[in-house]
Amino acid sequence: MVNATLPDDAFHPSILQGHLETWYFDAVFTNFSTAIEFTVIQGIHHGIMLTGLYLYRNGELIHTKRSLSTLSHVQLSQDHPEIHAENTSLVGNTTESDAWAYDLAVSNDGQGVDLHFESTMPAWKTRVRGGWWLALPDLHVTGRLTIDGVQIIVDGQGYHDHNWFSFLTPLLQKGWQFINIAGDRAGITLAKIQTTRLRGTYIIVLNQPHTTPMLLDPSTIQFKVTDWMPSFHRQIPRNFTLQLTTDRVQLAVTLTTEAVHSITFPFTLYWRYHLRILGTLTVDGQTQVIDMVRISELVRFL
Numbered sequence: 001m002v003n004a005t006l007p008d009d010a011f012h013p014s015i016l017q018g019h020l021e022t023w024y025f026d027a028v029f030t031n032f033s034t035a036i037e038f039t040v041i042q043g044i045h046h047g048i049m050l051t052g053l054y055l056y057r058n059g060e061l062i063h064t065k066r067s068l069s070t071l072s073h074v075q076l077s078q079d080h081p082e083i084h085a086e087n088t089s090l091v092g093n094t095t096e097s098d099a100w101a102y103d104l105a106v107s108n109d110g111q112g113v114d115l116h117f118e119s120t121m122p123a124w125k126t127r128v129r130g131g132w133w134l135a136l137p138d139l140h141v142t143g144r145l146t147i148d149g150v151q152i153i154v155d156g157q158g159y160h161d162h163n164w165f166s167f168l169t170p171l172l173q174k175g176w177q178f179i180n181i182a183g184d185r186a187g188i189t190l191a192k193i194q195t196t197r198l199r200g201t202y203i204i205v206l207n208q209p210h211t212t213p214m215l216l217d218p219s220t221i222q223f224k225v226t227d228w229m230p231s232f233h234r235q236i237p238r239n240f241t242l243q244l245t246t247d248r249v250q251l252a253v254t255l256t257t258e259a260v261h262s263i264t265f266p267f268t269l270y271w272r273y274h275l276r277i278l279g280t281l282t283v284d285g286q287t288q289v290i291d292m293v294r295i296s297e298l299v300r301f302l
Contacts, residue, residue: 011076027158047071059259059274115143130169138182170301196301251281
């Protein structure tokens with residue numbers, strides 16, 4: 001794992017192989033939340049970008065819109081995070097700074113977002129099978145949502161990541177599960193990479209303001225499913241407990257599903273959770289109470 005730089009969050013064109021590259025943002029506010037994703041699918045000669053806008057009220061989907069643009073109609077910077085397409089604009093920092101910031105606007109048929117994201121913890125980047133993962137684990141998010149033509153001023157917490165995958169990734173892993181816990185003084189980002197249908201490996205990162213992120217030993221974690229539910233003719237996790245103990249860090253939380261949004265993509269099943277996270281996180285003897293709703297995801301390749 002390394003500290004991320006602005007060019008890491010820019011567009012990475014593929015020269016010799018096809019790839020999939022995603023920029024994902026979410027934000028949780030009082031009563032409302034949103035997720036926005038840009039997915040570039042690039043072959044050797046041609047490419048497209050899919051834009052997804054999702055609006056939720058109390059975790060339940062109230063609006064979704066997916067649009068498709070050919071890359072010839074999209075502006076993508078290779079120097080810093082910047083994307084422009086029809087009814088869509090993402091502009092991030094153009095120079096390095098302790099706080100990364102983004103202005104993100106997407107609109108469609110009286111629904112949309114116009115949001116400012118500003119990081120509160122450093123960005124990091126790590127390799128995963130078939131590609132890499134960049135994360136900004138906590139951002140302060142302000143701006144407005146437009147729902148049925150009505151503007152709602154919002155202020156909340158968000159998350160951003162950027163992933164680059166080879167088209168071979170579904171052959172190298174079976175999917176992943178992602179959970180992000182962000183407190184005022186520290187947070188934990190957890191990903192379980194499903195290497196086979198029955199086995200997985202963990203990436204666990206301790207995040208703190210103005211402090212280099214730190215990988216934690218996966219053997220220190222106890223992550224258990226306490227309840228299951230049916231979806232897409234299979235059983236998926238509903239509720240969890242998560243415990244982690246090291247010399248510096250102690251985490252004990254319950255994660256209870258308030259809502260799940262299931263989405264299908266080609267050869268992929270995707271579940272977006274709204275999780276109520278309750279418990280405590282202690283770092284270097286300083287304990288903070290965790291009581292929040294955050295967006296999580298579960299992905300399975302078919």
